[in-house]
Amino acid sequence: MLKLYDANISGNCYKIKVLLSFLNVEYEIIDFDLFKRQHKSAEFIALNEFGQIPVLVDGNETIRDSQAILFYLASKYDDGAWLPKDALGQAKVIQWLSVAANEIFNSFAMARVYHLLNRTEIDPCRV
Ligand SMILES: N[C@@H](CCC(=O)N[C@@H](CS)C(=O)NCC(=O)O)C(=O)O
Numbered sequence: 001m002l003k004l005y006d007a008n009i010s011g012n013c014y015k016i017k018v019l020l021s022f023l024n025v026e027y028e029i030i031d032f033d034l035f036k037r038q039h040k041s042a043e044f045i046a047l048n049e050f051g052q053i054p055v056l057v058d059g060n061e062t063i064r065d066s067q068a069i070l071f072y073l074a075s076k077y078d079d080g081a082w083l084p085k086d087a088l089g090q091a092k093v094i095q096w097l098s099v100a101a102n103e104i105f106n107s108f109a110m111a112r113v114y115h116l117l118n119r120t121e122i123d124p125c126r127v
Pocket of ligand 1: 012
């Protein structure tokens, strides 16, 4: 079964759980408390050298980064509804994934974490 290294407060993890539920794919959650710094353990760094969640493990394959995981799930577990097979369709999906990784992450997501967790760091998503 797929394993998702997750943290409940993470928007990057949330979007993967939304796609997994749309695709009806079963998975196991490995729940991390970021404030206990489980994501910086040697065992987890072996899975993701950046020490960040989300990470997806599918058998012998390990995928880090939410955009890459969305791409992987839609390619492997869907019939083209979420990720078109043609070059232009794929480019249009990737252009929106880039918006999520830049414009949305650096504005709404930062503001959410800043207020939700009362954090004052320049990059409140790093724990
Ligand atoms: N580019 C990565 C960013 C992942 C990321 O920023 N994860 C945050 C939680 S949403 C994290 O692990 N923060 C803890 C840290 O970096 O120390 C992705 O899209 O998955």
